[in-house]
Amino acid sequence: MVGVEIPSVDFFARYGNVYNIDSKFLVAYDRNFNYISTPRTNFLGTTLFSDEVQRFFNFNDIQNKYYQNVFDGRLFGGYAIYDFGTGERLNTGYSVSVDGKSKYFVFIITPTASVYSDIDETLSAERSKFFLLIAGITAAIVILVLFLVKLNSILNEQIKRRTKDLEESNKRLKIANEQLNIHDRMQKEFINIAAHELRTPTQAISGNLELIKMNYVPSIFQTSSSGQIGIRGELERLVKDEDRLHDYSYALVSTYRNAQRLEKLVNDILDTSRIESNRLELHKESFNLNEKIQNVIKDIHNKPNLSPHHDNSSTPIDIIFELQEDPITVSADKVRIFEVLSNLINNALKFSNGKPITISAKRFQKNEIGSIKSNHNNELIDTENTREDKDEKMVVVVSVRDRGKGIDSDILPRLFTKFTTKSDQGTGLGLYIAKSIIVAHGGNIWAENNKDGKGATFYFTVPLTK
Incomplete structure (x- = not known):
């Protein structure tokens, strides 16, 4: 590529120049290590290892060893970092093969500050992404926690409401059970009272009638015609005996009184039944x-x-x-x-x-x-x-x-x-x-x-x- 024109202004606008520590640039050599492309045009055609070039680079051993390894084919790519007085550079070189043989060598020189800046930008971007991810995760966790707190609050309210409902139900059941017990007790009391109230007048009525049958008018309990005839005679004899007539009258009044007592008891029971069933007219x-x-x-x-x-x-x-x-x-x-x-x-x-x-x-x-x-x-x-x-x-x-x-x-x-x-x-x-x-x-x-x-x-x- 000897005699080829120097790269255009656009090229160097892209790659910068060797004098700007912040710029990136490209250098090419032929197989004899002569410059065929470089921003420093006075080096074109000159070998890298000439005194003029070496003085420019301050005889930088790191640079020279790296170039020698690339020229000798011991490295393909790789890199070297060095400073020849104008700032630290990162140098990466590759050989260009023609018909299987290395004919040319191309090196890209990049200011390490630019690399570090790219790294910082990348790290910053990644850090921002990481922080955004953390923020997103944190926000999601906060939302989840708030949701769980709200859910817990709702569940607690439901539990409290259900517990309160259960307590109210238990209270109602307890009251109902007490009322049932009271009702059962009242029923038993009523049965005992009613049994006593029924037995007392019933026994009195039965006793009075038995007394009348035995001592006063026995014929009245006979259904035959002879019994009907005997009633008159027994009553006539009864009327003549004032003491027996008094006892007989007392037995009849007692029977009537106890019969009315029974009637009142039956009426009270019927009225209570009507009241309890809301049928009192x-x-x-x-x-x-x-x-x-x-x-x-x-x-x-x-x-x-x-x-x-x-x-x-x-x-x-x-x-x-x-x-x-x-x-x-x-x-x-x-x-x-x-x-x-x-x-x-x-x-x-x-x-x-x-x-x-x-x-x-x-x-x-x-x-x-x-x-x-x-x-x-x-x-x-x-x-x-x-x-x-x-x-x-x-x-x-x-x-x-x-x-x-x-x-x-x-x-x-x-x-x-x-x-x-x-x-x-x-x-x-x-x-x-x-x-x-x-x-x-x-x-x-x-x-x-x-x-x-x-x-x-x-x-x-x-x-x-x-």
């Missing part, structure tokens, strides 16, 4: 409540089995009806109101200790009921419907007051619940039924011990006819 009509109270009092006085005497005393207990307003017209079920009045008055008679019973009925506005209660005793037993509507609806308040020993504090809070009684007789259903009837009419019922410590007073309200 009312047949309302307008009537004067004062007349109904007076009819109940008359009925009690006229019944031999419920004669208003205390401890079988011959002295009747006074039942005083304080007539304050007349008429007092209500729209209600006559039979059911009669039943409530009878129950309350008979209870008062039972615990009156022979002292008078006082009954009253008076009109009030519905929103005045609360003040009526507060003006009496604080220990009031009320029904579930004790709403004090602030309207102008009128009601009648009926009170039944006795002068007995009062209501036992043990049963005062549950006075109107089923099977509540301190008496040796009765099922404890009467006040429960009375409450249910009054509530069904839209009224209230409650009770209190009298302030003077003598007896108790029961109250109930019924809406007046508009």
